[in-house]
Amino acid sequence: MTENKTLLKPSRPVGIVGYGAYVPRYRLPAKEVDRMWAGERSAGLPIKEKAVPGLDEDVITMSIEAARNAMKRAEIDPAEIRAVWIGSESHPYAVKPSSTIIAEAIGAAPHVQAADMEFACKAGTEAMVMAMGLVGSSMAKYAVAIGIDTAQGKPGDALEYTAAAGGAAFIIGPADESLAVINASYSFVTDTPDFWRREYQIYPEHGQRFTGDPAYFHHILEAGKAMLESSGTSAKDYTWAVFHQPNTKFPQKVAQMLGFSPEQITPGLLSPVIGNTYAGAAILGLTAILDIARPGDRILVVSFGSGAGSDAFDIVVTDKLLERRDKALKTQDYIARRTEIDYATYARYRGKIRMK
Amino acid sequence: MEIPRHWRLKQQRYSLVGEICPHCQVKIFPPRDVCPNCGGEANTPYTFSGRGEVYSYTTIYEAPAGFEDKAPYTVALVKLDEGPLVTAQLTDLGDTPVEIGMPVEMVTRRLRQDGDERGMLIYGYKFRPAMN
Numbered sequence: 001m002t003e004n005k006t007l008l009k010p011s012r013p014v015g016i017v018g019y020g021a022y023v024p025r026y027r028l029p030a031k032e033v034d035r036m037w038a039g040e041r042s043a044g045l046p047i048k049e050k051a052v053p054g055l056d057e058d059v060i061t062m063s064i065e066a067a068r069n070a071m072k073r074a075e076i077d078p079a080e081i082r083a084v085w086i087g088s089e090s091h092p093y094a095v096k097p098s099s100t101i102i103a104e105a106i107g108a109a110p111h112v113q114a115a116d117m118e119f120a121c122k123a124g125t126e127a128m129v130m131a132m133g134l135v136g137s138s139m140a141k142y143a144v145a146i147g148i149d150t151a152q153g154k155p156g157d158a159l160e161y162t163a164a165a166g167g168a169a170f171i172i173g174p175a176d177e178s179l180a181v182i183n184a185s186y187s188f189v190t191d192t193p194d195f196w197r198r199e200y201q202i203y204p205e206h207g208q209r210f211t212g213d214p215a216y217f218h219h220i221l222e223a224g225k226a227m228l229e230s231s232g233t234s235a236k237d238y239t240w241a242v243f244h245q246p247n248t249k250f251p252q253k254v255a256q257m258l259g260f261s262p263e264q265i266t267p268g269l270l271s272p273v274i275g276n277t278y279a280g281a282a283i284l285g286l287t288a289i290l291d292i293a294r295p296g297d298r299i300l301v302v303s304f305g306s307g308a309g310s311d312a313f314d315i316v317v318t319d320k321l322l323e324r325r326d327k328a329l330k331t332q333d334y335i336a337r338r339t340e341i342d343y344a345t346y347a348r349y350r351g352k353i354r355m356k
Numbered sequence: 357m358e359i360p361r362h363w364r365l366k367q368q369r370y371s372l373v374g375e376i377c378p379h380c381q382v383k384i385f386p387p388r389d390v391c392p393n394c395g396g397e398a399n400t401p402y403t404f405s406g407r408g409e410v411y412s413y414t415t416i417y418e419a420p421a422g423f424e425d426k427a428p429y430t431v432a433l434v435k436l437d438e439g440p441l442v443t444a445q446l447t448d449l450g451d452t453p454v455e456i457g458m459p460v461e462m463v464t465r466r467l468r469q470d471g472d473e474r475g476m477l478i479y480g481y482k483f484r485p486a487m488n
């Protein structure tokens with residue numbers, strides 16, 4: 001068997017024409033989950049706090065706001081958008097696309113491709129690769145790719161400390177209009193039973209010892225190394241790097257294993273203060289980096305989705321970023337907007353209290 | 357079940373799409389095809405900026421059917437920058453006190469479900485404290 005690690009490169013150069021973030025207002029401190037379920041037997045907190053959506057928020061409403069922020073930066077005619085793809089594992093409907101409602105709300109309907117992607121925490125980056133293909137083949141001028149989740153953890157489970165809400169939207173378009181050019185992507189995917197949720201089940205299950213080395217680290221390292229090797233680069237050629245962030249430690253460790261310094265990952269490491277936003281995690285980190293990056297900065301992004309796989313992107317910032325990034329709210333604006341809640345309010349906001 | 361009505365109202369509900377009068381330029385919301393200012397025919401679509409301020413407000417403790425699970429919540433008359441007054445729920449207040457004149461901005465949120473948990477989800481405009 002020969003391994004083919006050729007990068008995915010569009011025949012027409014593509015990039016990010018607009019980007020937008022969204023993080024809901026409410027924060028549940030990890031110590032509140034600990035107080036409820038661990039008590040004296042606390043095993044330590046994986047993050048400080050996580051972002052929780054309000055009673056009237058879901059993947060559709062959050063996607064609409066992120067996409068509107070991306071549209072403000074892109075300043076394009078929504079009628080020129082030819083695809084709206086949204087990756088999430090918490091779509092509000094089991095059957096009825098989130099993407100059609102989002103497309104309608106941003107004025108992109110009806111001349112569009114629209115679909116909901118599913119691949120655990122990498123569904124959003126999968127949508128980005130598809131958008132690169134559609135624009136890179138010149139079939140479309142612009143395509144919208146979104147990754148957003150309102151993740152749920154089983155009460156008392158380790159995932160309840162971190163399962164959070166938030167995400168980002170990107171308008172992919174021709175490189176010469178882009179505020180950041182995507183040189184290439186590379187994906188590494190295997191059948192790995194680290195995490196799943198069966199139909200009609202509310203909470204996910206995880207394959208205990210599978211979550212760390214065979215899943216998260218293996219896939220991110222393989223995708224990251226292939227990207228570095230195939231593009232003839234090493235960690236020092238990148239200004240910034242961002243990895244999927246299910247907690248604080250995993251992304252710090254995987255960054256170090258790939259040769260990145262703490263300084264390179266700091267601006268994109270948001271999990272300590274907003275939690276694991278699943279399909280939103282790596283790309284929300286990318287928006288926080290774009291908010292502070294300078295023209296010429298090179299960024300490595302590697303997502304991870306359970307099941308399992310990773311998408312890596314090699315991105316270079318252009319001078320158009322400086323003119324356009326102040327046209328919408330920044331990721332840190334949303335993070336600074338913060339109202340702390342207790343476990344009871346969290347239980348109500350997340351539908352854990354039955355009214356009938 | 358009011359599915360046809362929800363479908364017909366989606367543009368104005370999702371994105372505050374009203375009308376502009378071609379005769380006197382007055383901006384109209386909700387759309388009604390007749391200008392309340394000059395009486396002329398007006399059916400040119402106009403998307404509002406979503407910016408405005410609280411004109412008046414009240415807090416609902418005894419919520420009507422379909423909204424029980426949201427109580428208590430605040431409903432406001434919002435004066436849009438372009439002129440019209442709209443009634444809508446305020447959201448994302450956190451611990452922010454509501455005041456008359458408070459700048460607000462439109463967001464699209466889940467308003468309710470049509471009937472029980474098997475019904476369609478209805479999305480539409482609300483207003484939150486302005487973030488910028």
Ligand SMILES: [Zn+2]
Binds near residue numbers: 382391
């Ligand atoms: Zn008129």
